[in-house]
Amino acid sequence: MISEYFPVLLFLAVAAVIGIALLVLGNVLGPKKAVAEKLAPYECGFEAFEDARMRFDVRYYLVAILFILFDLEVAFLIPWAVVFEDVGLPALVAMGIFLLILTVGFIYEWKKGALEWE
């Protein structure tokens, strides 16, 4: 029973070795030229420390929402594809309807200009 988990143990060991090796190699071989931005905790285009009440572009939200929508679509599609042979034609039709509704939403966002950055 426990022996069945041997591949998992192996996976953990390999992951640990690779993870540690990459960190060590980076530390030993990498050039170290410290500047303030490099030492900051996050490099995402924002100042690391500033007033919490600041403005930023609402388009970030828009992109994030659109991303989640299409992300979820994939989350639906993958389990469907896995059991596709068992569920047969009705499931194909059901997924077609789902994608049709999603396409309507896609046409809407495209036409409204949600995909234009400028």
Added chain:
Amino acid sequence: MTEFNTRDLVTILPELVFLGSIGAILIVDLFIKPSQRIVTHVLSILALAVTAGFVWSAAPAERVTAFGGMFVVDMIATTLKLAVLLTTALALVYGRHYMQERKLLVGEFYLLILFATLGMLLLVSAGNLVTAYLGLELLALSSYALVALNRDSAIAAEAAIKYFVLGALASGMLLYGMSMVYGATGTLDLARIVAATPDVQHPNLLAVGVVFIVVGVAFKLGAVPFHMWLPDVYHGAPTAVTTFIGSAPKLAAFGLAYRLLEDGLGGMSPHWSQMLAILAVLSLAVGNLFAIAQTNLKRMLAYSTISHVGFLLLGFVGATPAGYAAAMFYAVAYALTAVVAFGMIALLARAGFEADEIDDFKGLNQRSPWYAAVMATIMFSLAGVPPLFGFFAKLLVLKSAVDAGYLWLAIVAIVFAIVGLFYYLRVVKVMYFDDAIEGGTLVLPADRPLRWVLSVNGIALLGLGFASGPLFAWCNRAFGL
């Protein structure tokens, strides 16, 4: 795995037709010019009418379930759906002119209302906690966005934020209660929950679940002490949106309360009927007393809504079919009255003038005797003056409360209804006995459907009062009486 069943699709056909129409309207609206928005308007009303036709013709003689009990169609669902579709169509007719003058007549106004309506159709047909929650969220999310439609208005944004935060809190409460109920009974199916209630292992867990579900439902209904969002939302939203939010969702909220409390938790009625009795007394008191202090008509009508919710709950306290029938009659009567009351404000409003202060109605009789008469009819109906529609609705819920042994509750309700007369009659008084404020000329919109439908709806309150017998018989039949 449950086999796919074509009959399920037939059962849900009205909703499918409605969803298809909404998708088509969404696409059509994208490709027309803003000046042609009348196309969207006509198509939306057509979609509501066609769906109502399907609901009517597909109405089964007895209770039918689909998708393994997830979706229920019975006479209660059919009645509520028809009322929701009618009220929504009325709200669209009343709102067009108002939104147009404020350059807010965007396609989203129609689409969000249609999606909210779809949510309501689903909600009143819920046979499962998941379906109920799904319908509720579709309704709620669309409503939040509708309130914020006028994004340059500070009070609209404030109202939308309050609505969203409190609505999310209410949904959280409801979900928490649902999880407790699931934990106690091991099922999400309402019919199985009610069957499992007598022999649950942990009745206390179920009781806690009931408390949270009652809180969630009370939030959505706007019953005191969970009413805080209601006046701000009604006041802050564009009047056309208030017309919608203030009417049809009350029917859906009745459907939600009935499905969850009776269909699902009927076995726990000794618990929740006590809670609802307290909510009813508080709603009647707070609604009617606070409405007196309002100078803004939309806020006054919001507090009046709270008091009407109190009356609606009177039908629930007995947990009898007769009570539910009276409450459903009340919900329909209230929705048809509220939609025209807010529609009246939208009618008198014009660009740069909201007409939502009670003083704006001063001397309306001199300026337009006809609309003053319509408004007076509406106010009398809300106050419950015989022989109007609102009177019979009040009479029936009071009778059901007395029959259920809640005489004290009925007396409280009557006392506060008399208090409520004051503020409804004040509107009538300023219309007929006060002089118009100078410069306050009345410019009625040229929108003929608006004027005609509103007049018919106002006068219908009188006609429906006389025709309330058959309507109540219909409601009774829906509950198997």
